[in-house]
Amino acid sequence: MSGTSVLFDAPGPKAKRNSRIASVLSLIVILAGLAWIIITLAAPRESGGITLPGMFDSTRWSIFLDTQLWGSIGRGIVATLQAAAVAAVGAIALGVLLSLMRSSSIAWLRIPTGWLIEFLRGMPVLLMMLFILLVASTGAFWAVVIALVLYNGTLIGEALRAGLVALPRGQREAALSIGMREFQSKMLVEFPQAFRQMLPIIVAQLVVLLKDTSLGYIVGYNEIIRNNMNNLGSFYGNRYIFSLFLVTLAIYLALNLTLSWFARWLSRRTASGGTRGRGDKTAIDPTQTILELSARNADRIAANKGLGQYDATAGGFYGGEGAGGADR
Structure with a gap:
């Protein structure tokens, strides 16, 4: 199951051969078109009875x-x-x-x-x-x-x-x-x-x-x-x-x-x-940053009210008078 795709059938030998043939033909057509453009631009042309050099002539680039x-x-x-x-x-x-x-x-x-x-x-x-x-x-x-x-x-x-x-x-x-x-x-x-x-x-x-x-x-x-x-x-x-x-x-x-x-x-x-540098593989987690800010804010509140410190993982205060959450 892991070796097959659920989105499309894997191409068989005939489909692979047709794909290679189509790729080669497309490449030939593209190269032929580019060659025709280059030859046409490089060919001299008549203008008002005067023969002008091709577009790639050195006199056009002087x-x-x-x-x-x-x-x-x-x-x-x-x-x-x-x-x-x-x-x-x-x-x-x-x-x-x-x-x-x-x-x-x-x-x-x-x-x-x-x-x-x-x-x-x-x-x-x-x-x-x-x-x-x-x-x-x-x-x-x-x-x-x-x-x-x-x-x-x-x-x-x-x-x-x-x-x-x-x-x-x-x-x-x-x-x-x-x-x-x-x-x-x-x-x-x-x-x-x-x-x-x-x-x-x-x-x-x-x-x-x-x-x-x-x-x-x-x-x-x-x-x-x-x-x-x-x-x-x-x-x-x-x-x-x-x-x-x-x-x-x-x-x-x-x-x-x-x-x-x-x-x-x-x-x-x-x-x-993103990363801080090529050698730093640790990505910045915005959610973790918010949790850290929330914990700091809760610690300040707890210090003012004597509740102790806040444990973000357990979701409560511990180590103070009237602490709840993790102590309960």
Whole structure:
């Protein structure tokens, strides 16, 4: 029974053979498609009666020997990262605020927040940028940043709210039992755990935020795509558009794959409650922490009333006048 799966039947020899054949055929089709694309791009082409070299010809890449070109590309990268960094900080702050308001027990605060979140989630990011630029006249940079903050902040807020809902009810009940108020319980006990659990999802959303900075092209922000494809393409000529496109693609892949790798590392790092270090295999148990806080609070009460010390395991006091629970 342990060697078989209850979800599906194990494939037999014929199914394994068909799977291998399908995998080989798929690989051949993919390689053939890549070869066709490379051959097509490398072939010379006619344009206006002039024969132009292929896309991989060395004359199409000569501009990258110019140091001023790389300086301009660097300024585009800095502009993209600057907008993404400011928007990421704002989105996380807005997400924390919206998650607390959306999970509030006060109806007049919770219901309007839900309406606002649904409105912002349903509006396209580009439309937000255009609205902010045309109505508020903030300039291209702040139009990009504010729109990214509003849209991604709502998604991060919903992720944090889901983390709060997913926590066991015993966390709040234990915090309330030691004298915490509901807001204190949410901020000191529940929210840190929810934030840690949702941190990989938040980082993954920040990857989306970084890619959405490319929408700044439409509102005139000089991010990577506008800088490389529009400004540099117009300056050097259409002959180098494909070369600039490949360089821009490589830059975006490097940035996004780095953040994606960080998200996967963070997911493993925070799995099962996380660890303090590579050599420390002991996971933090929030329930045990609550019990320890409860025991300390009970010890203080017992010391004031002469009841003795509190035994969390036995659920009572011992060693004092009028002690009960474990002594009984």
